[in-house]
Amino acid sequence: MRPMSENHLPTAELQALDAAHHMHPFTEGDALNAKGARIITAAQGCYLTDSDGIEILDGMAGLWCVNIGYGRQEMADAAARQMRQLPFYNTFFQTSHPPAIHLAAKLAEIAPGDLNHVFFNGSGSDSNDTNLRMARVYWAHQGKPEKQVVISRWNGYHGSTMGAASLGGMKGMHKQGGLPIPGIVHINQPDWWAEGGDMSPEEFGIARARELEEMILEVGEDKVAAFIAEPVQGAGGVIVPPDSYWPEIKRILAKYDILFIADEVICGFGRTGNWFGCQTYDLHPDIMTIAKGLSSGYLPIGGSLVSDKVAQVINAGDEFAHGYTYSAHPVAAAVALENLRILQDEKIIETVQAETGPYLKEKWEALTDHPMVGEAKIVGMMASIALTPDKASRAKFAAKAGTVGLMARERCFANHLVMRHVGDRMIISPPLVITKPEIDLLIERARKALDETYAQVKADGLWKAAEA
Numbered sequence: 298m299r300p301m302s303e304n305h306l307p308t309a310e311l312q313a314l315d316a317a318h319h320m321h322p323f324t325e326g327d328a329l330n331a332k333g334a335r336i337i338t339a340a341q342g343c344y345l346t347d348s349d350g351i352e353i354l355d356g357m358a359g360l361w362c363v364n365i366g367y368g369r370q371e372m373a374d375a376a377a378r379q380m381r382q383l384p385f386y387n388t389f390f391q392t393s394h395p396p397a398i399h400l401a402a403k404l405a406e407i408a409p410g411d412l413n414h415v416f417f418n419g420s421g422s423d424s425n426d427t428n429l430r431m432a433r434v435y436w437a438h439q440g441k442p443e444k445q446v447v448i449s450r451w452n453g454y455h456g457s458t459m460g461a462a463s464l465g466g467m468k469g470m471h472k473q474g475g476l477p478i479p480g481i482v483h484i485n486q487p488d489w490w491a492e493g494g495d496m497s498p499e500e501f502g503i504a505r506a507r508e509l510e511e512m513i514l515e516v517g518e519d520k521v522a523a524f525i526a527e528p529v530q531g532a533g534g535v536i537v538p539p540d541s542y543w544p545e546i547k548r549i550l551a552k553y554d555i556l557f558i559a560d561e562v563i564c565g566f567g568r569t570g571n572w573f574g575c576q577t578y579d580l581h582p583d584i585m586t587i588a589k590g591l592s593s594g595y596l597p598i599g600g601s602l603v604s605d606k607v608a609q610v611i612n613a614g615d616e617f618a619h620g621y622t623y624s625a626h627p628v629a630a631a632v633a634l635e636n637l638r639i640l641q642d643e644k645i646i647e648t649v650q651a652e653t654g655p656y657l658k659e660k661w662e663a664l665t666d667h668p669m670v671g672e673a674k675i676v677g678m679m680a681s682i683a684l685t686p687d688k689a690s691r692a693k694f695a696a697k698a699g700t701v702g703l704m705a706r707e708r709c710f711a712n713h714l715v716m717r718h719v720g721d722r723m724i725i726s727p728p729l730v731i732t733k734p735e736i737d738l739l740i741e742r743a744r745k746a747l748d749e750t751y752a753q754v755k756a757d758g759l760w761k762a763a764e765a
């Protein structure tokens with residue numbers, strides 16, 4: 298058998314076909330097509346193989362999702378078994394099937410508190426659309442149809458459908474296609490590095506949390522349906538909030554009669570060192586969004602984990618007129634169930650919490666000794682560093698935001714490491730099964746990429762702070 302990396306057309310031919318026919322998400326098409334996409338042909342453990350046979354350490358677990366690592370035979374077997382047994386059936390017309398039933402029961406078992414019910418969706422975006430409607434329907438069923446407004450955060454990410462992108466606080470997304478849809482308002486994020494000014498992180502955390510209370514009062518408690526937030530913002534740049542932030546949010550949530558939706562699409566399934574980010578921060582959501590790590594990305598599946606309180610109201614009301622053809626797709630559900638079994642049986646999350654997480658934390662935080670690294674933040678296996686030309690003043694680069702970050706990402710790729718950039722923050726979210734030697738390699742490659750970026754920034758005359 299030929300090696301996997303050769304079992305395809307030559308790279309240039311694949312790139313030409315890709316350019317001619319494939320439209321990529323979140324991409325400037327012409328720019329990519331002129332350059333040619335990097336083509337990934339195989340993966341095993343924490344490593345990707347590209348079409349030229351190069352092995353790349355995947356510091357992003359695909360797109361925050363391949364928590365158990367690539368290439369698990371049991372996952373392929375679970376899919377094949379289920380595909381032979383029952384490849385598809387719907388759950389619309391008073392029918393169910395064993396994978397949906399077992400996965401829902403398993404999720405109820407591992408989820409904290411009274412999150413005992415699951416509405417299945419195809420993705421994280423779908424799930425947040427479900428949550429938006431469910432939160433509004435919850436209040437309508439109780440004779441409060443005017444409780445419609447959902448409060449979200451700038452620079453939060455909740456997906457890319459009309460509803461989910463509106464819930465999200467990505468201004469670049471709002472600019473396209475007439476977003477946000479009505480009834481969604483945003484408060485500021487707890488990003489102390491970028492926005493904290495002269496406040497201490499603790500003062501800033503409190504101030505940003507109090508914006509929730511101010512917004513509830515401004516909109517009117519009688520009009521607010523819910524607050525939605527990620528325990529740790531992922532796509533926004535792995536923004537770890539100051540320690541004061543969540544306790545103050547909790548105080549406010551306890552005071553007002555609104556639902557709390559925790560978007561755990563990234564934080565869930567071990568990413569923060571516990572099963573859920575809500576456990577890391579002791580939060581008690583009424584609804585939790587799950588996707589990504591639910592199946593470790595082996596198949597697309599998402600869900601809304603729903604509390605007894607909300608499920609009782611939704612179940613008792615008129616038909617909830619919502620659902621997807623692939624809600625609880627049997628093959629995706631069987632694969633997700635196998636993923637949960639692997640996470641549990643192999644004590645992957647316990648290992649992150651007790652061993653590999655602390656190991657990565659020590660090495661990651663030491664990156665602040667690099668001349669270009671301001672702060673280093675990490676929770677479990679999601680981490681970020683802020684690149685800056687002046688650590689003391691937390692200055693931004695004079696160059697357009699993201700110029701240096703993109704340069705660093707390119708240097709990482711050149712050194713066979715996937716590390717993403719969000720503006721001038723570099724972020725990682727490796728597979729949870731990453732070992733200590735692989736962590737050493739990740740840090741070694743990251744340091745080399747940072748050194749090369751630093752040299753290039755200086756050579757290009759970009760080592761210059763923006764005016765304050």
Ligand SMILES: *Cc1c(COP(=O)(O)O)cnc(C)c1O
Pocket residue numbers: 361419420421422423425454455456457527531532560561562563588589599
């Ligand atoms: C990725 C993500 C989503 C959207 O999930 P998709 O499966 O891409 O639709 C929603 N919320 C968060 C926090 C995410 O990271």
